[in-house]
Amino acid sequence: MTVGVVRDPIFQEHDTGPYHCEVGSRLAAIDEAIVQWEGHGALDMLPLRPASEEELARVHQASHLRRVAGTAGRNTSLDPDTVCSPRSCEVALLAAGSLIGLCDAALSGEVDHGFALVRPPGHHATSTQAMGFCLFNNVAAAAAHLMLKRGLERVLVVDWDVHHGNGTEDIFYSESRVLYFSTHQSPLYPGTGQVGAVGHGSAKGRTINVPLIPGRGDVEQLQAFEHILLPVARQFRPQFILVSAGFDAHREDPLGSMMVSAAGYAALTQRLVEISQEFCPGRVVAALEGGYNQAALGRSVVAVLGALAGQRREDQLMAVASDTETIAEVAKAREVAGRFWDLP
Numbered sequence: 001m002t003v004g005v006v007r008d009p010i011f012q013e014h015d016t017g018p019y020h021c022e023v024g025s026r027l028a029a030i031d032e033a034i035v036q037w038e039g040h041g042a043l044d045m046l047p048l049r050p051a052s053e054e055e056l057a058r059v060h061q062a063s064h065l066r067r068v069a070g071t072a073g074r075n076t077s078l079d080p081d082t083v084c085s086p087r088s089c090e091v092a093l094l095a096a097g098s099l100i101g102l103c104d105a106a107l108s109g110e111v112d113h114g115f116a117l118v119r120p121p122g123h124h125a126t127s128t129q130a131m132g133f134c135l136f137n138n139v140a141a142a143a144a145h146l147m148l149k150r151g152l153e154r155v156l157v158v159d160w161d162v163h164h165g166n167g168t169e170d171i172f173y174s175e176s177r178v179l180y181f182s183t184h185q186s187p188l189y190p191g192t193g194q195v196g197a198v199g200h201g202s203a204k205g206r207t208i209n210v211p212l213i214p215g216r217g218d219v220e221q222l223q224a225f226e227h228i229l230l231p232v233a234r235q236f237r238p239q240f241i242l243v244s245a246g247f248d249a250h251r252e253d254p255l256g257s258m259m260v261s262a263a264g265y266a267a268l269t270q271r272l273v274e275i276s277q278e279f280c281p282g283r284v285v286a287a288l289e290g291g292y293n294q295a296a297l298g299r300s301v302v303a304v305l306g307a308l309a310g311q312r313r314e315d316q317l318m319a320v321a322s323d324t325e326t327i328a329e330v331a332k333a334r335e336v337a338g339r340f341w342d343l344p
């Protein structure tokens with residue numbers, strides 16, 4: 001198995017200043033963990049490329065693209081959390097475009113699965129605005145590319161960042177070709193992602209939110225996958241799986257209050273690889289979102305890369321999840337999803 005990665009020092013050039021948590025050194029920490037990982041020979045570094053205006057215009061309004069372009073060469077901010085440095089726009093274009101390139105490489109079979117280790121992150125960016133450290137919605141742009149340029153009709157987007165991906169949900173709320181599945185802490189920023197938000201029109205049931213109370217960890221996340229995502233995915237039959245891979249649900253993260261471990265992220269990834277083996281072999285592509293304890297971030301990314309490369313180590317964790325009584329939040333989200341999907 002060759003896992004494609006996008007990884008380059010230029011992604012550290014989006015400079016958010018000395019007091020921000022979403023900083024370039026996050027990527028340096030990931031690099032360090034990868035270099036020390038014995039499996040790193042399985043990684044294939046893919047070339048970078050910027051997203052075109054056409055590719056971004058599929059998911060963002062022209063006014064938003066102009067506003068981000070207007071930050072070039074300046075230190076400024078687009079909302080209280082979302083700051084830009086002179087090269088931020090250039091770097092954000094490379095983040096979105098290189099993820100799209102990675103998806104094409106997975107689609108053509110050049111690589112089996114992939115991980116775009118890019119920043120700025122994307123899942124809070126809506127069609128009209130930057131927010132929550134995000135300029136362009138990288139994963140949404142990739143999903144739109146897969147549908148509109150490559151003709152796919154069923155794209156699964158899994159978002160396990162501790163924050164709800166309000167931007168991705170918003171962009172695809174009426175899009176029946178995208179199944180958006182999110183587990184996130186609630187209450188927490190940005191305050192969206194209620195279990196009753198299910199999609200609109202023909203896309204009803206295509207948004208599945210599993211808000212979890214603080215303190216939930218590996219077992220509860222796996223339950224959400226096991227009892228909701230897996231049976232729904234088997235009916236949806238995805239042709240591609242995109243992952244908004246944030247690691248701020250890690251037990252050591254300073255922004256979240258969840259208890260997920262690096263082994264937990266590996267187990268979640270293994271589940272997605274299993275789904276892909278049934279419906280779309282080699283087509284799980286992750287994009288980095290949050291994750292602010294840098295040591296935990298490095299370990300977690302390596303754990304995900306290992307699972308994408310085919311290491312199977314987390315079966316015991318999954319057995320525990322299957323044997324544990326279903327928590328209330330998962331039961332509730334399953335009941336809601338069961339209005340649109342056959343859940344045994």
Ligand SMILES: [Zn+2]
Nearest residue numbers: 161163246290
């Ligand atoms: Zn986050």
